[in-house]
Each structure stands twice: as structure tokens, then as C-alpha cells.
Amino acid sequence: MMVIDAAAFVPFVLELMFPGVAYVRLTRLVRFLKLARYSPALGTIGRVLSAERRALLACIIIIAGVMLAAAAAMYAVEGEIQPEHLGDMPKAIWWSAAMLAKIGGEWLQPMTALGRLIATITVMLGIFCFALPVAIIGRGFYEEIRRRDFVVTFAMAARVPLFSRLDAASISDLVAILKARTVHAGTVIIRKGEQGDAMYLIASGAVEVDAPEGKVRLEEGAFFGEMALLSRERRTASVTAIKSTDLLVLDSEDFHRIIDRNPEIGAQVRAVAQARKGPLLH
Numbered sequence: 001m002m003v004i005d006a007a008a009f010v011p012f013v014l015e016l017m018f019p020g021v022a023y024v025r026l027t028r029l030v031r032f033l034k035l036a037r038y039s040p041a042l043g044t045i046g047r048v049l050s051a052e053r054r055a056l057l058a059c060i061i062i063i064a065g066v067m068l069a070a071a072a073a074m075y076a077v078e079g080e081i082q083p084e085h086l087g088d089m090p091k092a093i094w095w096s097a098a099m100l101a102k103i104g105g106e107w108l109q110p111m112t113a114l115g116r117l118i119a120t121i122t123v124m125l126g127i128f129c130f131a132l133p134v135a136i137i138g139r140g141f142y143e144e145i146r147r148r149d150f151v152v153t154f155a156m157a158a159r160v161p162l163f164s165r166l167d168a169a170s171i172s173d174l175v176a177i178l179k180a181r182t183v184h185a186g187t188v189i190i191r192k193g194e195q196g197d198a199m200y201l202i203a204s205g206a207v208e209v210d211a212p213e214g215k216v217r218l219e220e221g222a223f224f225g226e227m228a229l230l231s232r233e234r235r236t237a238s239v240t241a242i243k244s245t246d247l248l249v250l251d252s253e254d255f256h257r258i259i260d261r262n263p264e265i266g267a268q269v270r271a272v273a274q275a276r277k278g279p280l281l282h
């Protein structure tokens with residue numbers, strides 16, 4: 001992120017050094033990258049592309065192979081008949097790329113029967129070549145989203161020790177408001193100093209709190225992120241997943257509604273927060 005910040009600043013310096021040069025002005029586009037910080041969805045795209053990189057590389061090889069084969073065939077058949085369009089391999093490759101992507105090709109009608117046959121096969125293969133990566137990426141997205149957002153069930157909410165005294169109706173209400181989030185090992189869930197907007201309950205997995213007195217490991221059934229919500233101040237510590245962890249997320253607004261409605265839960269959360277704050281006071 002610091003590299004991106006630097007890259008966003010460099011165009012300003014470059015423009016001072018080379019005023020009025022259009023290419024230098026283009027470097028301003030780098031600032032667009034800063035948007036990536038605010039879009040978790042872009043992170044999802046990155047993970048999907050990375051997970052499917054082998055299949056996508058195979059697609060690129062297939063597309064390149066088909067393009068070269070179509071170009072070579074067309075060059076051999078019509079290279080001499082239409083030298084202005086197919087007279088050399090780069091021209092023929094441009095033609096086959098246009099046919100595969102169906103961005104045109106009207107500017108070049110095949111003259112021979114064999115040429116028309118090659119063009120027909122190339123167009124058909126184009127559909128296959130582009131459908132393949134779309135299907136791979138679509139499936140990758142489905143997998144990624146399924147991994148990230150599991151479904152919160154009644155049993156899951158009922159297993160959380162904090163909610164163990166609640167009746168079935170209250171747990172059903174909770175199931176409707178809790179959101180699910182799966183994080184990979186190493187994901188920073190909470191950053192120290194940020195504004196608090198949710199509390200997290202660990203459905204499975206483990207996290208590590210980087211508390212001032214040392215690292216504290218929290219396991220299944222524990223909760224964290226309550227302190228900033230209670231005090232309405234900033235996050236007191238960073239929290240990182242140490243393995244793949246399923247979290248139940250309670251938004252700030254719902255958190256306050258629940259502890260207002262269930263004073264027992266409120267007292268329990270406050271007691272835990274007080275104990276965690278304790279070491280800081282000494």
C-alpha cells in the first residue's frame with residue numbers, strides 16, 4: 001500500500017519536472033490503484049485469478065494455439081490471393097484474432113472455398129475459446145464466495161457460550177442478524193486504532209490478539225471486538241486469524257440492541273471486556 005501511495009504521488013513530481021508532456025499526464029492513472037484499498041471485491045477477483053491461474057494459463061495456450069493455427073492456414077491458402085490483408089504472418093494473426101474475438105472480419109471476406117471453411121471453423125473455435133475462461137472464472141467466484149460466506153444455522157448460534165442462556169426464539173432472531181465470514185490464516189480482522197463497527201464470535205478456528213501485554217490466542221466459542229463497541233472508542237488491539245476461521249459477525253447496532261434487550265449478555269460482555277482491559281490499568 002505504501003508503494004501505491006508513492007506511485008500516486010510520483011505523477012505530481014513528474015509533472016513538475018516535465019510540464020505539458022501528455023505521457024507524463026497518463027501516469028496520473030496510477031492513482032486509480034488506490035481504489036483497490038477500498039474494494040474487498042477486487043481482493044476476491046485477485047484470489048479467484050490466483051486460484052485458477054493454471055486453468056487460465058491453459059486457456060491462454062489454447063487460444064494462442066488456435067490463433068496461430070488459423071492464421072497459418074489462412075496465410076497458406078489466401079496469402080497470395082489477398083496479400084494486402086494476409087500477405088504475412090502478422091497480418092494473418094491479426095485476422096485470426098479478429099475472427100476469434102468476433103470484433104470484425106467483415107473487412108476481409110475469404111475468396112476461396114477453403115478460406116471460407118477455415119474462417120467458419122475459426123469463428124466456431126472463438127466461441128469455445130472465450131466460453132472456457134468465463135466458465136473457469138465463474139466457477140472460481142462461486143467457490144470463493146461459498147468458502148467465505150457459510151450459512152449461519154441455529155445450531156451454530158446456539159453453540160456460542162455467550163448465547164447459551166437464550167431461549168429458542170431469541171436464538172432464531174440472532175440467526176437472522178448474525179453474518180458469516182470465513183477468513184484465511186493471516187487475515188487481519190481488526191486493526192488497532194480503527195473505528196469499531198462489529199463484534200466477532202469464533203464459530204471455528206482461532207485468532208491471535210496483539211494485546212499490549214503480549215499475544216493472546218482466542219479459540220472457538222470466544223468473542224472479540226466488543227471493547228470498541230462498548231466504549232465507542234477506537235480498537236484497542238489488532239486481531240489476526242491464525243488458521244482458517246469461521247466468524248459470526250454482529251454489527252454495532254445489533255450488538256447494542258441485544259445487550260439492551262438481554263442485560264445478562266450485556267453484563268457478561270462487559271465483564272470480559274473489563275478483564276481484558278485489566279492488565280492495561282496496572
Ligand code: CMP
Nearest residue numbers: 211216224225226227228235236237276
Ligand atoms: P476491540 O478493542 O474492539 O478490538 C480489539 C479486540 O481485541 C478487543 O476489542 C478485544 O475484544 C480483544 N482484546 C484486547 N485486549 C485483549 C486481551 N488482553 N485479551 C484478549 N482479548 C483482547
